[in-house]
Amino acid sequence: MEFDIESNISFIEDKINALGQITDQEKPYTRIVFSKEFYDGRSWLNDEFKSLGLSISTDEAGNLVGLLKTNKKTEKLVIMGSHIDTVPSGGRFDGVAGVVSALCVMNHIINNNINLPFDLAVYDYLGEELNDWGTSCIGSRGIGGVLNQEILSRKNTSGLVLSEEIDKIGGNTKLLNNPLPITKNILACLELHIEQGKILEDRKIDIGVVRSIPSISRFSVTVKGQAGHSGTILMNQRSDALVTASEIISFVNKSAIKLSQKSNQHFVATIGKINVHPNSAAIIPGLVEMTIDLRATSKNSRKEFLNILEKKIAFLNDTSSCNINIKDIAFAPFVEMNKDLIQLFKNSASSLGLSNNIMDSGAGHDTAQLSRVAPAGMIFIPCKDGLSHCPEEYAEASDISKGTAVLWKMVEKLAFQNINKT
Amino acid sequence: MEFDIESNISFIEDKINALGQITDQEKPYTRIVFSKEFYDGRSWLNDEFKSLGLSISTDEAGNLVGLLKTNKKTEKLVIMGSHIDTVPSGGRFDGVAGVVSALCVMNHIINNNINLPFDLAVYDYLGEELNDWGTSCIGSRGIGGVLNQEILSRKNTSGLVLSEEIDKIGGNTKLLNNPLPITKNILACLELHIEQGKILEDRKIDIGVVRSIPSISRFSVTVKGQAGHSGTILMNQRSDALVTASEIISFVNKSAIKLSQKSNQHFVATIGKINVHPNSAAIIPGLVEMTIDLRATSKNSRKEFLNILEKKIAFLNDTSSCNINIKDIAFAPFVEMNKDLIQLFKNSASSLGLSNNIMDSGAGHDTAQLSRVAPAGMIFIPCKDGLSHCPEEYAEASDISKGTAVLWKMVEKLAFQNINKT
Numbered sequence: 001m002e003f004d005i006e007s008n009i010s011f012i013e014d015k016i017n018a019l020g021q022i023t024d025q026e027k028p029y030t031r032i033v034f035s036k037e038f039y040d041g042r043s044w045l046n047d048e049f050k051s052l053g054l055s056i057s058t059d060e061a062g063n064l065v066g067l068l069k070t071n072k073k074t075e076k077l078v079i080m081g082s083h084i085d086t087v088p089s090g091g092r093f094d095g096v097a098g099v100v101s102a103l104c105v106m107n108h109i110i111n112n113n114i115n116l117p118f119d120l121a122v123y124d125y126l127g128e129e130l131n132d133w134g135t136s137c138i139g140s141r142g143i144g145g146v147l148n149q150e151i152l153s154r155k156n157t158s159g160l161v162l163s164e165e166i167d168k169i170g171g172n173t174k175l176l177n178n179p180l181p182i183t184k185n186i187l188a189c190l191e192l193h194i195e196q197g198k199i200l201e202d203r204k205i206d207i208g209v210v211r212s213i214p215s216i217s218r219f220s221v222t223v224k225g226q227a228g229h230s231g232t233i234l235m236n237q238r239s240d241a242l243v244t245a246s247e248i249i250s251f252v253n254k255s256a257i258k259l260s261q262k263s264n265q266h267f268v269a270t271i272g273k274i275n276v277h278p279n280s281a282a283i284i285p286g287l288v289e290m291t292i293d294l295r296a297t298s299k300n301s302r303k304e305f306l307n308i309l310e311k312k313i314a315f316l317n318d319t320s321s322c323n324i325n326i327k328d329i330a331f332a333p334f335v336e337m338n339k340d341l342i343q344l345f346k347n348s349a350s351s352l353g354l355s356n357n358i359m360d361s362g363a364g365h366d367t368a369q370l371s372r373v374a375p376a377g378m379i380f381i382p383c384k385d386g387l388s389h390c391p392e393e394y395a396e397a398s399d400i401s402k403g404t405a406v407l408w409k410m411v412e413k414l415a416f417q418n419i420n421k422t
Numbered sequence: 423m424e425f426d427i428e429s430n431i432s433f434i435e436d437k438i439n440a441l442g443q444i445t446d447q448e449k450p451y452t453r454i455v456f457s458k459e460f461y462d463g464r465s466w467l468n469d470e471f472k473s474l475g476l477s478i479s480t481d482e483a484g485n486l487v488g489l490l491k492t493n494k495k496t497e498k499l500v501i502m503g504s505h506i507d508t509v510p511s512g513g514r515f516d517g518v519a520g521v522v523s524a525l526c527v528m529n530h531i532i533n534n535n536i537n538l539p540f541d542l543a544v545y546d547y548l549g550e551e552l553n554d555w556g557t558s559c560i561g562s563r564g565i566g567g568v569l570n571q572e573i574l575s576r577k578n579t580s581g582l583v584l585s586e587e588i589d590k591i592g593g594n595t596k597l598l599n600n601p602l603p604i605t606k607n608i609l610a611c612l613e614l615h616i617e618q619g620k621i622l623e624d625r626k627i628d629i630g631v632v633r634s635i636p637s638i639s640r641f642s643v644t645v646k647g648q649a650g651h652s653g654t655i656l657m658n659q660r661s662d663a664l665v666t667a668s669e670i671i672s673f674v675n676k677s678a679i680k681l682s683q684k685s686n687q688h689f690v691a692t693i694g695k696i697n698v699h700p701n702s703a704a705i706i707p708g709l710v711e712m713t714i715d716l717r718a719t720s721k722n723s724r725k726e727f728l729n730i731l732e733k734k735i736a737f738l739n740d741t742s743s744c745n746i747n748i749k750d751i752a753f754a755p756f757v758e759m760n761k762d763l764i765q766l767f768k769n770s771a772s773s774l775g776l777s778n779n780i781m782d783s784g785a786g787h788d789t790a791q792l793s794r795v796a797p798a799g800m801i802f803i804p805c806k807d808g809l810s811h812c813p814e815e816y817a818e819a820s821d822i823s824k825g826t827a828v829l830w831k832m833v834e835k836l837a838f839q840n841i842n843k844t
Contacts, residue, residue: 027700089649089700130704196654214653218703227511227812230692230715231636232618232784235679237808242693243675246668253665257657270652271664273703274696278449278511281640281695281713282552283811291703295653362654386659389705390649 001112003408005401008104012404013397015100018044019084020092028391029092033085033127033138034165041084042169045099045124052106054122058170060180061142062126068106070116075185078116078414080105080407081123082191083139083366087130091393093194093383093400099124101192101404108408117415118187125366126166130293132156134218134329138166140366144373145179152176179373186374188341188419190410191367192403193378194395198386199359206354206402208380209345210337213361213368214266215302217294218330221248224323227278227286242276242285244322249274251312252292259305265298266360269305292326297334297360335368340419341377341410348409349379354402363388375419377410379403423534425830427823430526434826435819437522440466441506442514450813451514455507455549455560456587463506464591467521467546474528476544480592482602483564484548490528492538497607500538500836502527502829503545504613505561505788509552513815515616515805515822521546523614523826530830539837540609547788548588552715554578556640556751560588562788566795567601574598601795608796610763610841612832613789614825615800616817620808621781628776628824630802631767632759635783635790636688637724639716640752643670643693646745649700649708664698664707666744671696673734674714681727687720688784691727714748719756719782757790762841763799763832770831771801776824785810797841799832801825 022041024030031037042064049056049066057065082098102122109120126139133154141147152163152173163173195201200208225241249271256269270293277287292309296302313324342358349356359380370376381403384394444463446452453459464486471478471488479487504520524544531542548561555576563569574585574595585595617623622630647663671693678691692715699709714731718724735746764780771778781802792798803825806816 087700087702087705090705094651130702136704196651197656198659216653226809228808229516229618229785229810230694231638231690231717231786232810233690233808234619234688234784235675235682235690237620240675240692242671242696246671246675249664249668250672253657253662253668260657266656268653268655268657270662270704270706272652272698272705272707273701274664274698275701276694276696278509279695279697280509280552280811281715282558282692283509283512283694284692285694286812293652293703362656363651364653386650386655387648388651388654389702390700390708 001114003108003405005398005405008404009397009401011104011107012100012400015103016092016096016397019096027089029086029090030088031084031086032088033129033131034169038085042124045084048103049122052110054106060172060175061139061147062166062169062171063139063143064124066106066122068109068120070119072117074118076118076187077121077182077185078118078188078190078411079121079123079186080190081125082193083125083128085127085129087389089391090389091391093393093395094196094388095128097194097381097395097400098192101400101407104404105408105411116411120411126169128366133162136330136364137366137369140369142176143180143183144369145177146369146372147176183373188414189367189370189374189376190407191365191378192407193365193380194383194388195380196363196383196386196388200380200382201384201386203357205357206399207349207356207406208359209342209349209356210361210378210380211342211358212297212334212336213365214295214297215334216330216332216364217302219292220327220329221290221292222325223288225286228284230282230284233284238284239321240284241288241322244316244320244324245274245288245290247316252309255305255308259301263298263301265301266362267296267298267301268362269294295362299334332364332368335371337371337377338375338419341375344410344413344417345377345379345406348406348413352405352409354406375421379406423536425530425827427820427827430823430826431819433526433529434522434822437525438514438518438819441518449511451508451512452510453506453508454510455551455553456591460507464546467506470525471544474532476528482594482597483561483569484588484591484593485561485565486546488528488544490531490542492541494539496540498540498609499543499604499607500540500610500612500833501543501545501608502612503547504615505547505550507549507551509811511813512811513813515815515817516618516810517550519616519803519817519822520614523822523829526826527830527833538833542833548591550788555584556642558752558786559788559791562791564598565602565605566791567599568794569598605795610836611789611792611796611798612829613787613800614829615787615802616805616810617802618785618805618808618810622802622804623806623808625779627779628821629771629778629828630781631764631771631778632783632800632802633764633780634719634756634758635787636717636719637756638752638754638786639724641714642749642751643712643714644747645710647706647708647743650706652704652706655706660706661743662706663710663744666738666742666746667696667710667712669738674731677727677730681723685720685723687723688782689718689720689723690784691716717784754786754790757793759793759799760797760841763797766832766835766839767799767801767828770828770835774827774831776828797843801828
């Protein structure tokens, strides 16, 4: 049964708009993991699963699962999904497009009474976005068995313990020491996502088939100076933590520009979060805390960057009258997608007459975590001006529907093809 | 009746400690104007006034006044005071030392049944510290008739209107168009304050007699970039507002260092407050708002600084892919203290055998505002390591008691000396 791209647009549009309404109304679109809005979003998704007649559960890692059990006596499973959490003031499509397209495939299968030789599930992976505990991809890390005790026992700025929040939403963090048992039965993990870049849009390509996902490293940087009166402490008597932090911000930016040009591989570094204490106009800043976010497809560039950053910090510690500390808080390695799935995604798109291209991801994704324990693959669809993680983020429902057709085609092909795990 | 420095130390110590207890317990010492802690502080001071038998009132500008009416048929008045509000995570002495020393002089007069040829008042000037409405010295500006409609109608970040807050605390902002009528009767305004610098401590001087208070200018700087995903937007596609803001922070600091060396006059510039939006580790900053605080005893240095800053901002607007706006939000001009009062303060200190020196203030003070409408003078006492606007701020109660002896001596001398208003 063919999937009709045109007639599924309104399904996709309706679901995207419905989830977009569930936001912190003060700053759309915000649905931070474990917030009231997040719980509301989960409740909406639960209702969607229910109306499709899926069996609903929350797994040990807090992922919400809608399962279509086939009548066959099989334990084998294909999972599709993404995430419904957002960054603060994020967009309506990041993650959501993947969950909605998976719902749409499920709807197509159920409406057409299609039989499959495996179970099929829609996943909302818990908390994909970077959170206040300094980690990301909570649910998919949990599936992969890499949510270790150190991470689980972290407290966020409100004093909440991560493991307790996961258990509260229905998880069971005591059972997260190893990859979840279900991973043995997974034939393939499939994810559709907006590109969050400009390549597809610029080149007018329908489908990006993802080849690799970059390493993501996060570092917390603390700059300690001495707070004091902005009027009475003379310029040469100061230990202004913000002035020293500014040198680091400029240095990180300039170094990343240089390295990305030099290697011609994906390399970006960002300081997106900075807290200044006491942050008052008449007080010299005494303390600055900030986070460096680093993404690289090349080990060498990453190493070179960390090397020159370390030297710069040593230099500033010697010369600036402030004390700087840098701490490694998160790391996700560079991963490549399953080669068979890459090929199958390409074939699926081509067989539907959709233009496609193999490409590297700039962002991290749940699929990077899942690829550690199961065959995993993902596709991108275009988004406007490459904007993401901001309210202006936008993707055409017709483009999502094209991607959904590819996702369905993949499920169909998987019924007839064995995937090599390596 | 002589004032005994030694025996008044414990009075001073007790009052300072009592006010120090009234703080936001999470971040001592914080008593922001109009906060619950501020109202509690006012209530404490009200009780102190009551126990001294003073007549208590709140004037049109929201200043709390404890008045000792003499039996003489005079309208003439000497006022002493400072402020009990603090910056966030400020100290226990800034402002408080001045209020407590004024209480101590009042206590001395009442205990010894001393008659004066004028009324004497203790003032807690409302909200001296820079606040969320972008202004400072609310109460003393109000006395001087310069709290204009533009300032009074400002809303803070919580949406509270300044005039409504002043009225709520007992003021009457409708009557603030001109200097308050009482100013016609003021013989002198006297203030004791901690130096907030290192000069007195380094040179082991008991009393600094203030000659001038610098101009204070505040500017809000807005840097608009484009928020976006920290992983997918390439380095050469970015409009990172924090990177551009960092260039401004470094430039302001370097320029201020240069100008302070060049002019050899008091010149400091600080960016103490910065808000980054959306301030999340995985999002390129789309917007930065910050405040420049500028203090100068030389008009030329101020002009030169603003000139090169304007050029730098024009340059960054042309070259940085961000859009920068700068707005003047507050200005207090350079002022000189009343010459007769300077001389009288010097004589008072010397007659008590206390070492003293004429000096310029680095900080702004209520006395700068009061000097517009009445003879005004102030003295500094030493504080530890020059630290102020931070929890480590410290002054010896014995040093405050020496300053209090000078304050009392001034009141005594004023009974016999006419002050030239100019």
